[in-house]
Amino acid sequence: MRYGGLMTGRTPAAAAGADSAAPGSRARPGARGRIDKRQAILTTAFVVFAREGYAQATLDAIAAEARVAKHTIYNHFGDKQTLLRAAIAAEADRAMARNLAAVDRLRDHDGDLRAALEDVGRQLVECFCDERAWALRRLLYAEIAQFPDLLDIVSGRATDPVTEALADRLARLSLAGHLRAGDPAAAAEQLAALLTGSLEARCRYGTRVIPAAEQHAVARAAVDTFLHVFGTGSAETAAPA
Amino acid sequence: MRYGGLMTGRTPAAAAGADSAAPGSRARPGARGRIDKRQAILTTAFVVFAREGYAQATLDAIAAEARVAKHTIYNHFGDKQTLLRAAIAAEADRAMARNLAAVDRLRDHDGDLRAALEDVGRQLVECFCDERAWALRRLLYAEIAQFPDLLDIVSGRATDPVTEALADRLARLSLAGHLRAGDPAAAAEQLAALLTGSLEARCRYGTRVIPAAEQHAVARAAVDTFLHVFGTGSAETAAPA
DNA sequence: ATCCGTCTGCACTGGTTGGTGCAGTTAACC
DNA sequence: GGTTAACTGCACCAACCAGTGCAGACGGAT
Structure with missing residues (x-):
């Protein structure tokens, strides 16, 4: 039931959001965007939740900081609570x-x-x-x-x-x-x-x-x-x- | 600068909100309602803040649970943040x-x-x-x-x-x-x-x-x-x- | 070329909530 | 009795936000 099992040993990628590259220009060309996005969302969500608190943190802010569309978050996690649990x-x-x-x-x-x-x-x-x-x-x-x-x-x-x-x-x-x-x-x-x-x-x-x-x-x-x-x-x- | 200095040794009164008495029917007749209300607001606010979290806690809930008008809270503390600080x-x-x-x-x-x-x-x-x-x-x-x-x-x-x-x-x-x-x-x-x-x-x-x-x-x-x-x-x- | 799943941008809604305004009531105090 | 200050109930606003819908773009697989 743990979510951590899905954490393959990928690089966190868009953690600090330095590069403004378009999606798909990763160093690893063979990688589909899916895992990358998921990881970026998870790490960013944790940072934002920890910084602002669960209730104050907005999904718009997480999406912006992870350089991801808000819809993508809902595609992966479906729910703010689920996102919190997965990030934690x-x-x-x-x-x-x-x-x-x-x-x-x-x-x-x-x-x-x-x-x-x-x-x-x-x-x-x-x-x-x-x-x-x-x-x-x-x-x-x-x-x-x-x-x-x-x-x-x-x-x-x-x-x-x-x-x-x-x-x-x-x-x-x-x-x-x-x-x-x-x-x-x-x-x-x-x-x-x-x-x-x-x-x-x-x-x-x-x-x-x-x-x-x-x-x-x-x-x-x-x-x-x-x-x-x-x-x-x-x-x-x-x-x- | 501490708020605790205002805490006179009064009874917390409406902490658990058991009695449904009208305002003013305290055991101590000589007391103006002011201190009583302030104390009730403080203890209730702490309970609600601790139970729901600062962001989730609504002033309406605190007011209702303290058997006090929402306006009274603003009269005493003026601000949700100030109320949190005072309660803590x-x-x-x-x-x-x-x-x-x-x-x-x-x-x-x-x-x-x-x-x-x-x-x-x-x-x-x-x-x-x-x-x-x-x-x-x-x-x-x-x-x-x-x-x-x-x-x-x-x-x-x-x-x-x-x-x-x-x-x-x-x-x-x-x-x-x-x-x-x-x-x-x-x-x-x-x-x-x-x-x-x-x-x-x-x-x-x-x-x-x-x-x-x-x-x-x-x-x-x-x-x-x-x-x-x-x-x-x-x-x-x-x-x- | 075509299909299909993922991602994107934008607009929208329905609900919630901090804070305010106002009229009216109670009770202490002179 | 009159004044004053605290308290009340209600309505109201403006902002914010989770979650949805939709149309379109990108890219890999066959």
């Missing part, structure tokens, strides 16, 4: 994939656990602070009351897949003796909470951009605290702050 | 006061530090999970892009006053030897992050209500981790989970 699903897929890829870097753990955790922490922090991620979160918070089914579209499961994947990796590390034994789900939740909680407080609803140095400091502090509690005392537990 | 400011004052009161319970700390921290943690969790608090957060996330000045209305300062107050209390505890010495601001941030981060993940954008037992578990886990890192090892550090 596509963006959520992007964000989810990036987060899972970050967590997956714990798989090739070659010795220095603290360094590996800090690396993953920095990656996750970067995902969290991404402008598009904030736009997605704002949009979800805004419209979740109107469209409760957005929850299923964006994650589906009851538990956050990212935290779950993190718990998987922590479980392997525990089994290998690199972390204290215990509930890996609880450990993953606390590590994630340390990261996202601090960032949420510092980002001020996404209006403030956090410099890279501060992002790294947050990740390091989170990993410090995490290893204090869940680490085995083998040479990586330094004093906090 | 009033609700933010409420929430902030509750949070600060919770943190202030650390002031009369009589011996059992873990119990005191867990008490405060439970209070803060309860504040965070409150339905109105979620409504306020959703509304802020939704409209912060349209009205960036809502940030100043809701907190004003650069750092969150609640975390700052918590840092104050933790500093006193450190000075008294009950906590490890270190940056109290960092400690407060991590404790707050452990609480809010976990809750944010579990609440699913405010659509899920967390039972009291689960709330207490979150608070206990957060305090456990916190004391592992920042506590002096005097008899209160148990193994996590």
